[in-house]
Amino acid sequence: MEYRYEEYDVAVVGAGHAGCEAALACARLGLETILFTISVESIALMPCNPNIGGSSKGHLVREIDALGGEMGKNIDKTFIQSKMLNASKGPAVHSLRAQADKQDYTREMRKTLENTEHLTVKQAEIVDIVAENGKVTGVKSFTGGIYPCKAAVLATGTYLNARCLCGEAITYTGPNGLKAATGLTQSLQKLGIELVRFKTGTPARMDGRTIDYSKMEEQFGDEKIVPFSFTSDPESLQKEQVSCWLTYTNEETHKVIRDNLDRSPIYAGVIEGTGPRYCPSIEDKVVRFADKNRHQVFIEPEGLYTNEVYIGGMSSSLPEDVQIRMYRTVPGLEHAKIVRNAYAIEYDCIPATQLKSSLEFKAVEGLFSGGQFNGSSGYEEAAAQGLVAGINAAMKILDRDPLILKRSDAYIGVLIDDLVTKDVHEPYRMMTSRAEYRLLLRQDNADLRLTKIGHEIGLIDEDRYQKLLEKERAIKEEIRRVENVNLGANEHVQAFLQENGSPALKTGVNLADLIRRPELNYQITAALDPERPDLPYDVTQQVEIQIKYDGYIKRQLQQVEKAWKMEEKKLPADINYSQISGLRIEARQKLEKIKPASIGQASRIAGVTPADISVLLIYLTQMKNHETVKR
Amino acid sequence: MIHSDTIAAVSTGMTSAGISMIRISGDQAFVIADQIFRGPGKAVAEMPSHTINYGFIYDGDRMVDEVLLSVMRAPATYTREDIVEINCHGGIAVTKEVLRVVLERGARLAEPGEFTKRAFLNGRIDLSQAEAVMDLIQSGSRAAMDASLRQLRGSLKERIQTDKDAILQTIAMIEAALDDPEHYDTGQEFRREIRKSVSAVYTDLKNLADTFENGRVIREGIRAVIVGKPNAGKSSIMNVLLGENRAIVTDIAGTTRDTLEESLKMDGLMLNIIDTAGIRETEDAIEQIGMERALSAVEEADLVIYVIDGSVPLDQNDHVIMDRIRGKKTICLINKTDLPTAVDVENIHHLLSSPVLCVSAKEHQGMEAFSEEVKKMFEAGKLQAGEETFLTNLRHYEEICSAVSSLTLAMDSLEKGMPEDFISIDLTDAYHALANVVGEDVGDDLIDRIFSTFCVGK
Numbered sequence A: 001m002e003y004r005y006e007e008y009d010v011a012v013v014g015a016g017h018a019g020c021e022a023a024l025a026c027a028r029l030g031l032e033t034i035l036f037t038i039s040v041e042s043i044a045l046m047p048c049n050p051n052i053g054g055s056s057k058g059h060l061v062r063e064i065d066a067l068g069g070e071m072g073k074n075i076d077k078t079f080i081q082s083k084m085l086n087a088s089k090g091p092a093v094h095s096l097r098a099q100a101d102k103q104d105y106t107r108e109m110r111k112t113l114e115n116t117e118h119l120t121v122k123q124a125e126i127v128d129i130v131a132e133n134g135k136v137t138g139v140k141s142f143t144g145g146i147y148p149c150k151a152a153v154l155a156t157g158t159y160l161n162a163r164c165l166c167g168e169a170i171t172y173t174g175p176n177g178l179k180a181a182t183g184l185t186q187s188l189q190k191l192g193i194e195l196v197r198f199k200t201g202t203p204a205r206m207d208g209r210t211i212d213y214s215k216m217e218e219q220f221g222d223e224k225i226v227p228f229s230f231t232s233d234p235e236s237l238q239k240e241q242v243s244c245w246l247t248y249t250n251e252e253t254h255k256v257i258r259d260n261l262d263r264s265p266i267y268a269g270v271i272e273g274t275g276p277r278y279c280p281s282i283e284d285k286v287v288r289f290a291d292k293n294r295h296q297v298f299i300e301p302e303g304l305y306t307n308e309v310y311i312g313g314m315s316s317s318l319p320e321d322v323q324i325r326m327y328r329t330v331p332g333l334e335h336a337k338i339v340r341n342a343y344a345i346e347y348d349c350i351p352a353t354q355l356k357s358s359l360e361f362k363a364v365e366g367l368f369s370g371g372q373f374n375g376s377s378g379y380e381e382a383a384a385q386g387l388v389a390g391i392n393a394a395m396k397i398l399d400r401d402p403l404i405l406k407r408s409d410a411y412i413g414v415l416i417d418d419l420v421t422k423d424v425h426e427p428y429r430m431m432t433s434r435a436e437y438r439l440l441l442r443q444d445n446a447d448l449r450l451t452k453i454g455h456e457i458g459l460i461d462e463d464r465y466q467k468l469l470e471k472e473r474a475i476k477e478e479i480r481r482v483e484n485v486n487l488g489a490n491e492h493v494q495a496f497l498q499e500n501g502s503p504a505l506k507t508g509v510n511l512a513d514l515i516r517r518p519e520l521n522y523q524i525t526a527a528l529d530p531e532r533p534d535l536p537y538d539v540t541q542q543v544e545i546q547i548k549y550d551g552y553i554k555r556q557l558q559q560v561e562k563a564w565k566m567e568e569k570k571l572p573a574d575i576n577y578s579q580i581s582g583l584r585i586e587a588r589q590k591l592e593k594i595k596p597a598s599i600g601q602a603s604r605i606a607g608v609t610p611a612d613i614s615v616l617l618i619y620l621t622q623m624k625n626h627e628t629v630k631r
Numbered sequence B: 001m002i003h004s005d006t007i008a009a010v011s012t013g014m015t016s017a018g019i020s021m022i023r024i025s026g027d028q029a030f031v032i033a034d035q036i037f038r039g040p041g042k043a044v045a046e047m048p049s050h051t052i053n054y055g056f057i058y059d060g061d062r063m064v065d066e067v068l069l070s071v072m073r074a075p076a077t078y079t080r081e082d083i084v085e086i087n088c089h090g091g092i093a094v095t096k097e098v099l100r101v102v103l104e105r106g107a108r109l110a111e112p113g114e115f116t117k118r119a120f121l122n123g124r125i126d127l128s129q130a131e132a133v134m135d136l137i138q139s140g141s142r143a144a145m146d147a148s149l150r151q152l153r154g155s156l157k158e159r160i161q162t163d164k165d166a167i168l169q170t171i172a173m174i175e176a177a178l179d180d181p182e183h184y185d186t187g188q189e190f191r192r193e194i195r196k197s198v199s200a201v202y203t204d205l206k207n208l209a210d211t212f213e214n215g216r217v218i219r220e221g222i223r224a225v226i227v228g229k230p231n232a233g234k235s236s237i238m239n240v241l242l243g244e245n246r247a248i249v250t251d252i253a254g255t256t257r258d259t260l261e262e263s264l265k266m267d268g269l270m271l272n273i274i275d276t277a278g279i280r281e282t283e284d285a286i287e288q289i290g291m292e293r294a295l296s297a298v299e300e301a302d303l304v305i306y307v308i309d310g311s312v313p314l315d316q317n318d319h320v321i322m323d324r325i326r327g328k329k330t331i332c333l334i335n336k337t338d339l340p341t342a343v344d345v346e347n348i349h350h351l352l353s354s355p356v357l358c359v360s361a362k363e364h365q366g367m368e369a370f371s372e373e374v375k376k377m378f379e380a381g382k383l384q385a386g387e388e389t390f391l392t393n394l395r396h397y398e399e400i401c402s403a404v405s406s407l408t409l410a411m412d413s414l415e416k417g418m419p420e421d422f423i424s425i426d427l428t429d430a431y432h433a434l435a436n437v438v439g440e441d442v443g444d445d446l447i448d449r450i451f452s453t454f455c456v457g458k
Helices: A017-028 A057-067 A071-078 A102-114 A184-190 A251-259 A282-288 A320-327 A379-397 A411-421 A446-457 A462-483 A491-499 A511-515 A524-528 A537-548 A550-568 A585-594 A599-603 A610-630 B029-036 B092-104 B114-121 B127-139 B142-153 B155-179 B188-213 B234-242 B285-300 B316-325 B345-352 B367-379 B394-416 B420-437 B444-454
Strands: A008-013 A033-037 A051-053 A079-085 A095-100 A119-123 A126-132 A135-141 A145-154 A163-166 A169-171 A196-202 A205-207 A217-219 A244-248 A296-301 A308-312 A338-340 A343-349 A367-369 B007-010 B020-025 B051-059 B062-072 B083-088 B222-228 B260-266 B269-275 B303-309 B330-335 B356-358
Touching: A008 A017, A008 A135, A008 A379, A017 A033, A017 A102, A017 A119, A017 A145, A017 A379, A051 A057, A051 A071, A051 A379, A057 A071, A057 A095, A057 A379, A057 A411, A057 A446, A071 A079, A071 A095, A071 A102, A071 A379, A095 A102, A102 A119, A126 A145, A126 A184, A145 A379, A251 A282, A251 A320, A320 A338, A367 A379, A379 A411, A446 A462, A462 A511, A462 A537, A491 A524, A511 A524, A511 A537, A537 A550, A550 A599, A550 B420, A599 A610, B007 B092, B007 B114, B020 B029, B020 B092, B020 B114, B029 B051, B029 B062, B029 B083, B029 B092, B051 B092, B062 B092, B083 B092, B155 B188, B155 B394, B155 B420, B188 B394, B188 B420, B222 B234, B222 B285, B222 B316, B234 B260, B234 B269, B234 B303, B234 B330, B285 B316, B303 B316, B316 B345, B330 B345, B330 B367, B345 B356, B356 B367, B394 B420
Parallel strands: A008 A033, A008 A145, A033 A119, A145 A367, B222 B269, B222 B303, B303 B330, B330 B356
Antiparallel strands: A051 A095, A079 A095, A126 A135, A135 A145, A163 A169, A163 A343, A196 A343, A205 A308, A205 A338, A217 A244, A244 A296, A296 A308, B007 B020, B020 B083, B051 B062, B062 B083, B260 B269
């Protein structure tokens, strides 16, 4: 029987990484928020890999943190190993990754949710989005409760009409055997929302006692742990860490896979969903990289209080009997026992081109969505979108401007712009190469880029904001000071240079010039800088990077400026593309569907060519001239 | 798009010969034609699209000319508007008369390039082609437009496309390695490969930019430069090749102090041969100028003919020359085989990795082998006749210069051992500069220029 439950400002459907961020953001902004989950035990569940961060994903986590999200803080509380990846490369690609204790991660997030004011956690399956005149008015649960709300955020992850496949064995469940959500799809279709089917997968979990680690390479965490959250004190995070292990597949592994491909649901055509190219199953890797005779296998602990380990790099949907044979060909896994089988999961999600950059549906006012439901892949991508969707649901209710991050502001900006602009045919994974301005979007400066925005929104408190301003000031001051430390070509300086393998000076220079030399840096040059103040590491790190890479940073800023001109040319929402005769038909259809906000966005749509863009530009100018004449 | 008026113009040159064509384009094209055309068949508005119709042009009741009238219905036309083309019987007076009649019925005389302008505004042609039209409008000459259009379609576009693709390939390599360190190694080999590819594009673009600076026009023939130490016999070789005593030949080293240029035909191939001053260390200022010219001639050469005096051992000057001609298509001639040989032919061949021939200019020996070798190189596609592409457009030149300086920065970063992702910043700039040339990147400046030239929307 239907009945009316009490009213909320925001209803969030799903309590995974996107849902948690969305709910927390809304509640912290003072809005009454209800968070629905099919199972309270599965809040912030990590149903796949037991780590947070990694290449470019680590950037997302730091950005989430700078905007006032939770993921960074939660992993800082629950990590069991931490590593800065690509430390030998340029600062733009340094990326933090931490192994999580999965149970602990879930527990800590649940604790945070349960202790947040204005936030209600509710175990219920939402089967209907109630809308009137194209505007959300509430959500309805399977048990008949109607929850009136002003805005709703969909974060259903991989649960919508989910089915899991392990060879011929198919179950109609979400990850980990959890109940799938089956009612909502139809309701969304009724609202005119298009759904597609995506696929992803996860490898087996094994009993760590049955693994022979002596045949693998041990992978240690960093000696000096860098926290994810800018609020965490690095000193307090230093602790004993667990190791991961590296091994490889071999020709024998690949033979087992090839011999049984006909029993893989993907290759047998049982799976219709599109899988991720960048996080492929081992079957995909063997087929697609036929010339590679081995692939990395990364063994990661699932937590401190379990023997289960995650077999990274070997996700699969092959049947159980094949899986066992396949895994046991890998050095160290010869006698391994599988605790949980690898499986593929198929689920309903949307082409996110139906969303505005604010993550609100174009067709349904007040309805927002984030996470894997939007066609992305990964916890971090989900959390980032959840945070933005939550913030924008709140902004909508509070009648404030939506948060739209530019591609030059944050990886989050790139992520969302790509999702709402491009035809995504497979789960979208964040990658360093997707960010064209990555030298500006470093993980080390996420706070400098975004804390102000977080503060404006209301998720960063005054204390943290003031600290940021102070840091900014200290960086600027130190750079100015260093640039004014003049050094003559005297004996002392030349001796120092010789000692450090740097060419001798011919004329006087300032200290910044020396720091720019490849073989020198801020730290080393302290010997030439008696006046140097004692500054915290996060300040000197910025001083070093900003001085050393000054030229590159400036050139990248110029690129941003150039591109920004096109972003500033706004396309009115009511533009009738079919009336613009110069456009090619494909471009017309794509523009009509996506309704880009600017020329810049239009130029990123596949199927819109430079010629179409010039037609649009001319059309805009003509319109403008036309209006001027009318006035 | 918004065009209320219909335009008309004589599309062939105003000459007294043959047939002239008057083109009418716009909403009213058929209406106007119907008022002045009388034929045996249907009214113009009823004629099937893309047909040619026989009839007469009338001014009221007075017959002006017997014509063929082409009818093309929008949008499958050059301007994407309705077009009528009247082919009349030439002669300035008749042509003017037909045009006057057309204009009197409501068409407006088209501005130079206006048909093309409409083609662009209606999305019929792309930005790069439109730019060629701008050149026309600005220069007022049809020849300029033809040249400009031709090069955008032809060799220049192809060459820039190739360079642009090579840059993209390099960027892709870097990006792939960033995202998939498991499968891509970024070691020394990787960096060497990047350096190789970047410097190849750099060299090509630099050469292309130079064609603008030097104002070099298309030249028929292979530009061959004779270089060597003083008194190696360069001028003698040239004379033998030309079959006449054109250059001054003496035994005093340093006689040829400037470069001399002559053309000759060799087995059907055109060779522009440039004799240069000998290259050696010297204090003589005038001689130094000659040498500078010699070296810059080498830079521009399609073929270098390196003459060595075989009767004296190689010295420092020879090594300087070899350094300068490395990478150029070269044929080495060891001259003076009439005297005892003092050089190691095998070694020279090894040093240059080019064909080495022994000749005697004095006794006219070995020259057939030389012309055989030139022919062989040409047929193998190693030599190209003349400079095929050249820059005439200032904007293209500026974009290419900016690409060159971005590539310089990228090579500098490689040199300094900067991580790969820094290199891709400058490569990206170079890529966009080239994309701008071929009209694939819609640069704001270009749009602005087109707006100002075309008076769009006024």
